[in-house]
Amino acid sequence: MNHNAIPAIRLDQVSRHFGELRAVDQVSLDILDGEFFTLLGPSGSGKTTCLRLIAGFDQPDAGRILLHGQDVTRQPPYEREVNTVFQDYALFPHMSVGENIAYGLMIRRVPRAERRQRVAEMLQLVRMPGLEDRRPFQLSGGQRQRVALARALILRPRVLLLDEPLGALDLKLRQQMQVELKAIQEQVGITFIYVTHDQEEALTMSDRVAVFNLGKVVQVGSPADLYEHPCSSFVAGFVGVSNLISGPLAQRLTGSAETFSVRPEKISLHPQEHSTPDGLCSVEGRVRDVIYLGVHTRYLVELDSGEDLTVVEQNRETTSMDVLVARGRPVRLEWHPTHNRRMGAAE
Amino acid sequence: MSAAPIALAERRPALHRLATFLYLRPWLVLALLLGPPLLWMTLVYLGSLAALVVQSFFSVDSSGQVVRSLTLATYGDLLTPANLDIFVRTAVMAAAVTLATALLAFPWAYYMARFASPRAKAALYLAVLLPLWSSYLVRVYAWRLILAKEGIVNWFVHQAHLDQALDWVLGLPVVGGPSLSVSFLGMFIVFTYVWLPYMILPIQAALERVPRSLLEASGDLGARPAATLRHVTLPLAFPGVVAGSIFTFSLTLGDFVVPYSLGNSSFFIGQAVLSFTGTAFNIPLAAAFTVVPMLIMGVYLTGARQMGAFDAL
Numbered sequence: 001m002n003h004n005a006i007p008a009i010r011l012d013q014v015s016r017h018f019g020e021l022r023a024v025d026q027v028s029l030d031i032l033d034g035e036f037f038t039l040l041g042p043s044g045s046g047k048t049t050c051l052r053l054i055a056g057f058d059q060p061d062a063g064r065i066l067l068h069g070q071d072v073t074r075q076p077p078y079e080r081e082v083n084t085v086f087q088d089y090a091l092f093p094h095m096s097v098g099e100n101i102a103y104g105l106m107i108r109r110v111p112r113a114e115r116r117q118r119v120a121e122m123l124q125l126v127r128m129p130g131l132e133d134r135r136p137f138q139l140s141g142g143q144r145q146r147v148a149l150a151r152a153l154i155l156r157p158r159v160l161l162l163d164e165p166l167g168a169l170d171l172k173l174r175q176q177m178q179v180e181l182k183a184i185q186e187q188v189g190i191t192f193i194y195v196t197h198d199q200e201e202a203l204t205m206s207d208r209v210a211v212f213n214l215g216k217v218v219q220v221g222s223p224a225d226l227y228e229h230p231c232s233s234f235v236a237g238f239v240g241v242s243n244l245i246s247g248p249l250a251q252r253l254t255g256s257a258e259t260f261s262v263r264p265e266k267i268s269l270h271p272q273e274h275s276t277p278d279g280l281c282s283v284e285g286r287v288r289d290v291i292y293l294g295v296h297t298r299y300l301v302e303l304d305s306g307e308d309l310t311v312v313e314q315n316r317e318t319t320s321m322d323v324l325v326a327r328g329r330p331v332r333l334e335w336h337p338t339h340n341r342r343m344g345a346a347e
Numbered sequence: 348m349s350a351a352p353i354a355l356a357e358r359r360p361a362l363h364r365l366a367t368f369l370y371l372r373p374w375l376v377l378a379l380l381l382g383p384p385l386l387w388m389t390l391v392y393l394g395s396l397a398a399l400v401v402q403s404f405f406s407v408d409s410s411g412q413v414v415r416s417l418t419l420a421t422y423g424d425l426l427t428p429a430n431l432d433i434f435v436r437t438a439v440m441a442a443a444v445t446l447a448t449a450l451l452a453f454p455w456a457y458y459m460a461r462f463a464s465p466r467a468k469a470a471l472y473l474a475v476l477l478p479l480w481s482s483y484l485v486r487v488y489a490w491r492l493i494l495a496k497e498g499i500v501n502w503f504v505h506q507a508h509l510d511q512a513l514d515w516v517l518g519l520p521v522v523g524g525p526s527l528s529v530s531f532l533g534m535f536i537v538f539t540y541v542w543l544p545y546m547i548l549p550i551q552a553a554l555e556r557v558p559r560s561l562l563e564a565s566g567d568l569g570a571r572p573a574a575t576l577r578h579v580t581l582p583l584a585f586p587g588v589v590a591g592s593i594f595t596f597s598l599t600l601g602d603f604v605v606p607y608s609l610g611n612s613s614f615f616i617g618q619a620v621l622s623f624t625g626t627a628f629n630i631p632l633a634a635a636f637t638v639v640p641m642l643i644m645g646v647y648l649t650g651a652r653q654m655g656a657f658d659a660l
Contacts (some may be wrong), residue, residue, distance in 0.1 A: 057563050077566040090564035094582045103578070104568035155568065 006069040008033045008159050008191040009054060014063030016049055023049045024060070025215035031159075031193060033068075036185050038194045038202040041212030042238070047195045050212070051161050054193065055084050068158060083152035084161045088168075089144045091136040097123075097147050098132030104155040122150040125184065142173050149184070159191045166201065178204050199239045203227065211235050227263075233343050236261040243267075243309045244343075253281045259343050264312040266339040269299060272330040280334050285309070290327050297323045301331060309333060403634035413630055421631040425639070430619075434639060437616045440531065441599035444538040445592045451539065452546035452591065453584070459547075460554035475544045483541065484604060490537045491608050494527035501527070524611065533609045538599055545598070546591035553587025554580070589651045596647060600640040616640055 009031040016024040024046045031037045039047035052058045054065060056077035065073045072080050083104075091100050099106075101122055102115040110118075123129050126146040136144060145165055152160055162181075166174045182205045185192045196202055202209050203223040210220045211234075219231045230236035233244050246259035254260060262281075276282035285303035297318070299311040311333060315323065369376050404417045424430070459471050478486065492498050504513045517523040517530065524530025557580060565575040603617025614622070616636060623633035 055567060057566075077563070078569050078571055082567075084564070084567045086560050086564060088558070088560055090558070090560040092561060092564075092579060103565070103570075107568060107570045107574055107578075151568070 005033055007031055007066075008035075008068060009193065010064075010066040010069075011050070011054070012064040012066065014050070014053060014060045014065060016046075016053060016058065016060050022215045024053065026063070027215075027217050028063075029210055029217060029220070031191060032208075034189055034191055035207040036182065036192045036194065036205055038196060038206040038209045039212060040196060040199060040202040040209050040239070042197055044214075045212035046215040047197075047212045048163060051084075051163055051193065051195050054159075055082055055161050056080050081157050082159045082161055083155055083157040084163065085145075085148045085152050085165045087163045087165065089136075089148040089165075091144055091147060091151075093136055096132065097128075097134045097136070097139070100136065100147055101132075101151045101154055103151060118154055119150075122154045125153070125187075126150045127180070141168050142177065145169070145177065149181075153184075153188060157190065159193060160185075162192060162194045164196055166196075174201075175204075181205060203239070209239075211238060213238075228341075230261065230341065231343075233259060233261065236341065236343065241310050241312075245307065245309075249283070249303070249305050249307060253283075254337065254340060260340045261343060262335060262339050262341070264298070264310040267309065267311045267333050267335045269301075269311050269313055269326075270332045270334060272332045274332050274334075276332065276334050279337070281337055281340070283309075283333050285331060285333065287326050287329050287331055290324055292320045292323055299326065299331075301333060303333075399634050400638060402631055403638050405631040405634075407629050407631060411628055421635045424632055425635055430636075433614050433616060433619050433636075436613060437600055437640075438643065440535065440538065440615070441596045443535060444542060444599045445595045447535070447539045448543050448546040448595050449550075449588050449592065452543060452550050453588070456547050456551035456554055456584075456587075457580075459551045460557075475547050478541075479544055486541060487537060487604055487608050490533075490540065491528045494533045494536065494609070496526045496528070498528070528609055529611060530609070534605050537605050537609060538595075538602070541605070542595040542598055545594035546588075549590040549594075550584060550587040553584045553590070557583045586654065589654050593644075593648065593651055597640070597644050600643065 007030040009029070011027050011029040014024055014027050015022065027046070027050060039050055041047045049058065053060050056072070056075060056079075060073065063073075064071055067080060067082065092103065095103070098116075098119050101119045102110075105115045105118065119132060120129070123131060126149055128143060128146050128150075131139075131143070136147070139147065145168075148165070165181075166177050169177060178201060181192075194202075194205065203226075206223055208220060208222055209226055211218045211226065213234055219226060219235050221229075226235060226239045230239060230242070233242070236242035236244070241264050242261040243264060244259055244261050245253065247257060250260060251257045272284055283303050283305070285301045287299055288302045288308070289300040291298040291300070292315075294315070296312050296314045299313070301309050301311055303309060402413075403421060404419070406414050406416075406418050406420045408414050455471075455475075459468055463471055494500055501513070504510055513527075516532065517526065519532075522530065522532045522535070524532070527533040527536075561579055561583075562575055565579045566572075570578065601617055603615065603621050606615040606618050607621075610618070616639070620633045620636045623629045623636065
């Protein structure tokens, strides 16, 4: 990726209001050419509205949208060189799979022989060869999703927009599709802008992520950046689980009452009699609940000082019986102070 | 911490026992619900239809009495030029009316489905349905007055100095006549008016079922609004048009009020049936006349089903 090049998409102080509601509030973003960029946030945070503004289905009330340096703010969707994969796939029910995929080509009056050939190529790309004559109602959810993807990619857009396309699929299929989507993006080399509320999905596929909350962009960075250096307690809590410590306990552990967060996997669990080596943070509490998740176990610990902390430990040597017995036991939590993260702005 | 569960009201144990009895036997509920209408359907409707069809296989002797022996002679009587004219005339009028209502209803239904605010939509629904609350006969006669030589349409034509144009139109063969209120053109106008609600509503229902994301997807893929209308909206609305056309076609085929009020001696099927049950007493011939539109509609409905008009059911 050439970081000095013109960004694929630039949002310049874009706002969209619905009456009193500020769905998108002065958002500025640069999305680079060829990157897999995710808009992440809870429901109602403005990420889908942002995507619709980029696609052209909605007009911003303020700000500009630039596609490869060109101002497309007032252009309708059929004039922009971006294509969208919709959440409900939006396949045309009265057309076959082949006709669906070729729709954009048909509109551009591409001759039939060339359409047929390119449809076959696309079906190979999304790993569904030979299904040109099926109808959408005959396909499974995963297959429909791939047809929607093929229909958008066949037009060779410079930017592809994906609006929570994997939401309707079951877990295994979703994880499989995440890997496939990433592979297709790398193979085709175009910019993907992906909207999701699933932080695990965002971390799996993205080069960079923008975290949205209440219409604003809270933080932009690579998945590792967001996870290891969250800039606010919202990001710390939304991207992965986080423990927030403040007040007197924070004072005791770090010397300052400022709020900080520590990730659950950085904390280790010991019997209360265990003596902590020097330099490590140490607190006492009682295990309130144990959640066995196969690969790892999540412990909800209520500290003697009143706070609740989450601790995650991998089940390398332990079995389910070992861990479930821990419920109600007094324990000591230990971790290295380098894992403490200051939150910065109060939120 | 556990509270005792709140008991269900037990004021009418007999009614509750009946409710439970029925709940456990859904087939019985179905039988009770469907029984009376099915009985009516079989005995009254299908029974009388059967009687009608059987009548069409009887014949009339020279003294005008019905001869109750099965014969195809009555159907043979249908094949005279005069009678065939009646069928063709009625079918052509039905087709023309269907086409006209489809063309008029589509923009109206499109506006209702896609652009009207909820309040506007309610007002438009009312506007479409309100005429149906008044007497059909009164409406037809009102149109006869409107279209008459002394009526308001003529007055407007005169004010706009278009009398010659109107005369030319009335001078056309077949569709013309002495005045708008006694002509096929006038009948066509009135038919279109009375059947329009039956075409608007199915089309509007079909258009509302088209998800907005389909139209957005079409635009996203490069189609301008006209292309989206042609490739996405119209094909998806077509079953609604077919459903509406079933109404307009069959209602026109069987109607005798409009031809009687605005027509002359060129009979339509409805008038022919009426005359054969009245003055020119020939029940078997009347029955045979009635069977023909039934057959036409049977073919039409089969075709409509193939085209997906009943998919939404």
